[in-house]
Structure formats: structure tokens, C-alpha cells
Amino acid sequence: MLTDRRQLLTQAAALAGVALTPAAWTSAAAQTRMADDPFQLGVASGEPTPDGVVLWTRLAPKPQEIGAGMTAAPVAVRWEIAEDAGLKHTVAKGQTLAVAEAGHSVHIETQGLKPGRDYWYRFTAAGHSSPVGRTRTAPAVGARVDRLKLAYSSCQKYSAGHYTAHAAIAAEHPDLMLFLGDYIYEEPNTGKGPRLHPVEEPTDLATYRHRYAWYKADRNLQAAHAAAPWMVIWDDHEVANDYGGDQDRTNPDPATFLKRRAAAYQAFYENMPLRRAQVPVGPDMLLYRSLAWGSLAEFQFLDTRQTRNRRTCDAVSDGKRIPADCPERFDAARSLLGMPQEAWLQDRFRKTRGHWNLLSQQYLMEAFTTRLGTVGNDGWDGYAASRQRVMQGWRDARVSNPLVLGGDIHCFFAGEMALEPGGKPIASEFVGGSISSLGIAKPSDMELLLAVNRGLKFGEGQHRGYGRVELTDKEATVTFRAVADALVPDSPVTDLARFVVEAGDPGLKRA
Numbered sequence: 115m116l117t118d119r120r121q122l123l124t125q126a127a128a129l130a131g132v133a134l135t136p137a138a139w140t141s142a143a144a145q146t147r148m149a150d151d152p153f154q155l156g157v158a159s160g161e162p163t164p165d166g167v168v169l170w171t172r173l174a175p176k177p178q179e180i181g182a183g184m185t186a187a188p189v190a191v192r193w194e195i196a197e198d199a200g201l202k203h204t205v206a207k208g209q210t211l212a213v214a215e216a217g218h219s220v221h222i223e224t225q226g227l228k229p230g231r232d233y234w235y236r237f238t239a240a241g242h243s244s245p246v247g248r249t250r251t252a253p254a255v256g257a258r259v260d261r262l263k264l265a266y267s268s269c270q271k272y273s274a275g276h277y278t279a280h281a282a283i284a285a286e287h288p289d290l291m292l293f294l295g296d297y298i299y300e301e302p303n304t305g306k307g308p309r310l311h312p313v314e315e316p317t318d319l320a321t322y323r324h325r326y327a328w329y330k331a332d333r334n335l336q337a338a339h340a341a342a343p344w345m346v347i348w349d350d351h352e353v354a355n356d357y358g359g360d361q362d363r364t365n366p367d368p369a370t371f372l373k374r375r376a377a378a379y380q381a382f383y384e385n386m387p388l389r390r391a392q393v394p395v396g397p398d399m400l401l402y403r404s405l406a407w408g409s410l411a412e413f414q415f416l417d418t419r420q421t422r423n424r425r426t427c428d429a430v431s432d433g434k435r436i437p438a439d440c441p442e443r444f445d446a447a448r449s450l451l452g453m454p455q456e457a458w459l460q461d462r463f464r465k466t467r468g469h470w471n472l473l474s475q476q477y478l479m480e481a482f483t484t485r486l487g488t489v490g491n492d493g494w495d496g497y498a499a500s501r502q503r504v505m506q507g508w509r510d511a512r513v514s515n516p517l518v519l520g521g522d523i524h525c526f527f528a529g530e531m532a533l534e535p536g537g538k539p540i541a542s543e544f545v546g547g548s549i550s551s552l553g554i555a556k557p558s559d560m561e562l563l564l565a566v567n568r569g570l571k572f573g574e575g576q577h578r579g580y581g582r583v584e585l586t587d588k589e590a591t592v593t594f595r596a597v598a599d600a601l602v603p604d605s606p607v608t609d610l611a612r613f614v615v616e617a618g619d620p621g622l623k624r625a
């Protein structure tokens with residue numbers, strides 16, 4: 115059905131935070147054909163429910179330019195979603211306005227779709243058609259589901275390598291894709307690495323938008339977005355390295371930093387297939403949420419950046435701030451999530467009906483000592499009581515088959531978590547490598563790490579790639595997929611290692 119025009123205007127205005135007049139709509143509808151294709155950032159979908167998904171695009175006829183080649187004028191965008199790849203059996207369609215205040219992004223929350231099936235969608239605007247994307251709705255609430263296949267990864271520093279892993283993800287046609295942070299890197303271009311990106315470090319909305327457009331022009335990234343619905347969370351580099359709350363390593367003034375955070379969050383929202391619930395309000399954005407996949411799985415997505423307590427245990431060496439050990443990291447009053455998010459998570463643990471419960475977050479979660487014998491203070495180790503409460507929550511609520519998925523460290527890791535050091539596993543965790551960011555390359559360094567971190571059963575940092583997770587009632591199978599060489603385009607992708615976690619037995623086995 116075509117959406118009512120009044121509703122359209124209200125929706126677009128709400129998203130953009132501005133009042134759109136009927137005259138704005140008329141001028142948008144009268145838009146003539148653009149000389150350049152405005153769909154050069156591709157299409158995406160995300161946030162699947164049993165009756166809908168979010169459809170996304172962003173108009174950018176000149177992705178490499180600040181402003182992406184768009185003017186301040188709104189542009190009318192039509193969308194359609196169909197039951198077939200040829201878009202013959204359309205089940206919903208409508209129009210909206212892409213407005214400058216939202217970076218000419220479009221977020222359509224479709225409704226009335228059937229649960230647990232594939233759909234295909236497309237946008238048209240200014241005389242051009244977008245590529246066709248494939249997406250999938252979640253199964254009906256509580257429905258029995260035989261199998262779920264998902265891919266997950268993180269950390270795609272554009273200058274560090276090619277997005278070959280995304281091409282492989284697209285070829286798998288997963289039911290779902292999880293991106294666990296560091297979608298962009300805010301760093302200035304050093305000129306090193308196989309690919310260049312803009313020189314300047316983004317600090318305001320225009321420059322963050324520019325950085326996203328540069329990344330999203332990548333054809334392999336577009337293919338992965340067009341292949342499956344995505345669920346996204348962020349890590350630090352979507353804003354600034356190692357930031358937490360209003361605390362930044364290079365900008366000591368919280369008020370100034372929060373302005374930068376507001377710009378970064380707005381650009382993140384604009385460039386991801388997110389719902390209205392995620393529209394930022396100033397420097398704040400609600401990112402933690404859950405997703406049910408019938409009765410087979412529930413995902414809990416965490417935000418470990420925005421509402422954490424301030425980092426502690428910083429030491430100074432050679433003029434540089436480095437992490438050190440200190441008793442404050444065990445302080446029960448400190449939280450990596452912030453207490454409201456912790457309370458929400460414990461509530462999910464009590465209410466979840468998922469056979470598998472996948473904690474989807476940014477880090478390697480278990481206690482971790484570096485090869486220099488130091489402990490990181492940026493992640494869960496800097497907030498050890500917070501981690502303990504999560505694990506205790508699994509135990510107290512008798513959460514069915516908890517599993518942890520993570521990113522951040524640019525390596526593949528498989529490990530077992532325990533309530534006490536050396537105790538019986540309570541959950542297995544899997545860090546699915548990085549798309550392109552470089553990790554611990556020397557095998558001897560990795561051997562040392564595995565020797566001192568006994569919970570880790572596998573580690574590999576030489577290859578880029580992603581994780582594949584296949585869930586059935588009986589078992590979770592996790593396959594680490596490695597790109598032979600991400601420094602060159604189109605390198606082969608092969609299985610690096612495979613693990614099985616059996617339902618009812620939280621430890622992992624090499625398969």
C-alpha cells in the first residue's frame with residue numbers, strides 16, 4: 115500500500131528533526147534526473163522482526179566529496195519490497211523524503227511482512243534505481259526453527275586492507291549478519307596500507323558523513339549489506355580511539371568531546387539500517403537491544419562505550435598513558451555498561467525464551483593478560499565486577515546455553531569463560547577476527563598469549579576474516595573463515611578452524 119502523504123511528511127520530519135512543508139514535498143517530487151547515480155552507497159536492511167525489517171539507503175552521487183554531491187533540497191525516494199528477486203510480487207511500497215538534515219539517508223520500517231522468509235527490495239529516486247537487496251524477517255515469536263546461519267565480524271579499517279571477507283559473507287547468504295564495532299576508523303590517513311581514505315580526522319557531522327560515504331562506496335561491503343539483514347553495534351573508532359562516556363584520550367574537556375560524540379552518533383545512525391528508537395538525541399543514542407529468532411535464539415546486543423564509568427588504572431610511561439593494574443578495576447560500583455543497561459541485561463536473562471543466548475558485544479570478554487604481563491583497562495578487565503555480574507546472571511537466571519560473540523582485538527579467539535579462574539566453563543566465547551584491521555601477526559606472540567591465558571583454546575592473528583555460526587537444537591557450530599591475504603583484492607577465503615558447543619555443555623570442542 116502507498117503510504118499516506120501526510121504521514122510521510124510527519125515521518126521524514128520526525129527523523130530529520132525539522133518541519134517539512136508541503137512545498138518542500140512538491141519541490142522534491144519535481145526533482146529531475148541526477149547526472150550521477152545517487153545510489154553509489156548501495157542498500158541495506160536490518161533489525162528484523164517477525165513482521166518487518168528496516169530498509170536503508172543514503173543518496174550520494176559523489177561519495178568521495180564532502181557533502182556527497184547533494185544540495186540542501188529534499189529528494190523524493192520511492193521504495194518497494196517483494197516476495198521474489200525479480201520484484202514481480204510486491205507486498206509493500208511507498209515514498210519518503212531524503213532530507214539534508216539526515217544526510218539524505220532513508221530508513222523505512224516495513225510492516226505486515228510474513229515471518230521467517232526472504233524478501234527483496236529496491237529504491238528509486240531522481241531517475242535512478244538502486245541495486246536490489248535481499249533480506250529476511252525473523253521467525254514468528256516462539257516458533258520452532260530448525261537452523262539459523264549467521265555471520266559476524268568487526269573492525270574494518272579501510273586503509274589496512276580489502277573487504278574480501280565481506281564478499282565471502284555475501285556469497286554465504288546468511289540469515290543474519292552481526293557487525294560488532296569499528297565500522298569506520300576516525301584516524302587520519304597515514305598513507306600506509308593498500309588503500310587511501312580522506313586525510314583529515316573527522317570531528318564534525320560533515321566529516322563523519324564523508325568518512326562513512328568513503329567506506330560505504332566499497333563494492334564488497336555493499337554486497338554484504340545487500341545479502342542479509344544486519345544488526346550493528348559500535349566500538350570506539352566510530353567516534354574516537356578508546357573513548358568512554360564523556361572521556362576521551364586526546365580531548366580533556368568533556369563538553370567539547372560530547373559535541374563530537376553527538377556528530378559521530380548522528381552519522382552512525384544515518385549510515386546504518388536502524389529503527390526510529392535509535393535516532394540520537396544530542397550526544398545520546400539507545401543502542402543496546404535484543405533480537406529473538408523464534409525459540410531457537412535470543413541475541414542481547416551491548417553498548418560498552420556510551421554509559422560506562424570512567425576508565426581507571428592508567429599509568430604514565432615515557433610520556434604515554436598505558437594501562438596498569440590497580441584495585442579500582444575490581445570496584446563493584448564500576449560498570450562497563452552502566453547500571454541501567456546492566457539491569458536491562460539481567461531482565462533479559464530472566465525473560466529470554468531462546469534456546470541459545472548470544473551475548474553480542476565488542477570485546478574479547480574473558481580475563482586477558484597481554485604478552486607484556488599487563489591487563490587492559492579499556493574493556494571488561496578494567497570493569498571486572500561488571501563482567502562477574504553478567505556471568506552470575508547467567509547462572510542465577512539459569513540462562514539456556516549462553517554464548518559470547520566479540521570483536522575489537524583483530525584476531526580469532528575461541529575460549530571458555532568461568533565464574534572462578536580455572537573453574538568449570540559457564541559459556542564459550544568466539545571472537546570472529548577482523549575484516550581488515552591488523553592484529554597480532556607473529557605466531558610466537560600468539561603462542562605466548564595462549565600460554566598465559568588458559569581460558570583461550572585457540573588464537574590466530576595473522577589472517578583477516580569473519581565467523582560463521584550455525585545453530586540447531588543440538589549444537590552451535592562456529593567456523594572461523596580466513597582471507598588468505600587482505601592486502602590484495604579478491605584473495606581466496608578458506609576455513610581456518612571449526613568448533614562445536616553442544617547444547618547443555620558450555621565448553622567448546624574443536625571439530
Ligand SMILES: [Fe+2]
Pocket residue numbers: 269270295296351522523524551
Ligand atoms: Fe578495531
